[in-house]
Amino acid sequence: MHASVARKPEARLTTAAPPAFAGSFDLPTRQSGAFHLSPLTVSEFGEHALIARITARLTRPSWVVVGPGDDAAVIEPERGSLDVLTTDAQVEGVHFDRRFVPPDAIGHRALAVNLSDLAAMGACPRAALLSLMLPGDFPMEAVDGILDGLLTLADRHRVTVVVGNVTRSPGPVIVDVTAIGAVRPRRVLTRAGARPGDEVYVTGQIGGAAVGLRQLQATVGGPSGVATDLQVCRYLRPEPRVRAGLLLGRNRVASACMDLSDGLADGLRQVAAASGVGIAIDATALPVDENVREYHQARGLDSVEGVLAGGDDYELIFTIRPAHRRRLRAVTRLMGDLPITKVGTVTRDRRVVVRTPQGDRDLPAGFEHFR
Numbered sequence: 001m002h003a004s005v006a007r008k009p010e011a012r013l014t015t016a017a018p019p020a021f022a023g024s025f026d027l028p029t030r031q032s033g034a035f036h037l038s039p040l041t042v043s044e045f046g047e048h049a050l051i052a053r054i055t056a057r058l059t060r061p062s063w064v065v066v067g068p069g070d071d072a073a074v075i076e077p078e079r080g081s082l083d084v085l086t087t088d089a090q091v092e093g094v095h096f097d098r099r100f101v102p103p104d105a106i107g108h109r110a111l112a113v114n115l116s117d118l119a120a121m122g123a124c125p126r127a128a129l130l131s132l133m134l135p136g137d138f139p140m141e142a143v144d145g146i147l148d149g150l151l152t153l154a155d156r157h158r159v160t161v162v163v164g165n166v167t168r169s170p171g172p173v174i175v176d177v178t179a180i181g182a183v184r185p186r187r188v189l190t191r192a193g194a195r196p197g198d199e200v201y202v203t204g205q206i207g208g209a210a211v212g213l214r215q216l217q218a219t220v221g222g223p224s225g226v227a228t229d230l231q232v233c234r235y236l237r238p239e240p241r242v243r244a245g246l247l248l249g250r251n252r253v254a255s256a257c258m259d260l261s262d263g264l265a266d267g268l269r270q271v272a273a274a275s276g277v278g279i280a281i282d283a284t285a286l287p288v289d290e291n292v293r294e295y296h297q298a299r300g301l302d303s304v305e306g307v308l309a310g311g312d313d314y315e316l317i318f319t320i321r322p323a324h325r326r327r328l329r330a331v332t333r334l335m336g337d338l339p340i341t342k343v344g345t346v347t348r349d350r351r352v353v354v355r356t357p358q359g360d361r362d363l364p365a366g367f368e369h370f371r
């Protein structure tokens with residue numbers, strides 16, 4: 001195929017430079033019988049067969065003009081919409097630990113964190129680009145698992161994986177995803193629109209994923225398997241709030257919006273800084289599961305502090321003008337079971353403070369890489 005496509009940059013960050021699933025349509029497929037010799041490692045399987053195996057699982061809607069098998073993908077933009085682009089990687093040892101995060105959860109998380117970013121912009125997700133960096137001894141079964149998790153979530157949100165790349169990793173497993181969404185002009189949500197007097201809301205419940213992660217960490221080397229409770233699930237398979245983000249944008253409810261990847265404290269700081277305002281949070285209003293509160297109390301920890309600092313929730317925080325409360329109520333009804341909780345107010349004073357019955361206090365630090 002010789003479609004007029006933009007060339008990929010020649011300088012690549014990888015040691016080997018495999019083309020993006022190139023030539024994969026000529027290679028053995030799942031039906032060829034070559035894949036029943038498990039458990040195989042990625043090295044034994046080989047790059048081309050690996051690419052073919054991944055490509056065989058991808059769907060191709062009509063707006064994908066050139067799909068997997070060429071140097072790059074070509075897609076038709078959505079009419080009347082702006083493209084929204086985001087990228088985020090899951091790195092073994094930084095974002096997940098293979099000892100307690102199953103392959104499907106690695107795949108799910110890799111896409112979920114990107115869909116969450118699109119949701120925060122009010123965008124409808126459309127396409128994703130996948131780059132897999134795998135050590136040679138990585139089992140093929142686990143590759144299938146990563147794809148299971150990623151493609152199941154993609155299906156649920158009608159996201160098409162349009163192109164990808166596989167590279168040998170000298171160490172950690174890395175799943176790098178770029179996601180593309182569409183949003184109408186003037187429906188874009190950003191972090192920068194909050195004004196003094198606006199109300200601050202959060203979707204769902206917060207603090208659960210961080211507790212789930214700690215529960216999982218405690219099971220490493222333990223006698224039994226992993227507990228499958230709500231908090232563990234929140235960490236392993238976060239649900240990106242795609243519908244909530246779309247509704248907030250389309251109905252012009254939110255003045256500012258952001259997704260929570262690195263904790264509520266970090267989110268509040270980012271929105272406040274981008275909008276040039278302060279925020280006062282009511283500690284007693286935070287939507288926290290009883291289990292999460294008990295988890296902290298049982299360990300003599302401050303649950304407000306834990307909930308504000310804990311990351312990985314992937315809920316949305318957003319602000320609204322008080323005059324838009326009725327709009328918010330209408331939108332909330334469309335969100336179904338997802339709770340929406342008012343947690344604070346935007347202030348002119350640029351500090352971000354937590355109001356507790358014992359007085360105001362400063363926010364705990366959120367997670368930050370390289371610190």
Ligand SMILES: [Mg+2]
Nearest residue numbers: 117120259261
């Ligand atoms: Mg984000």
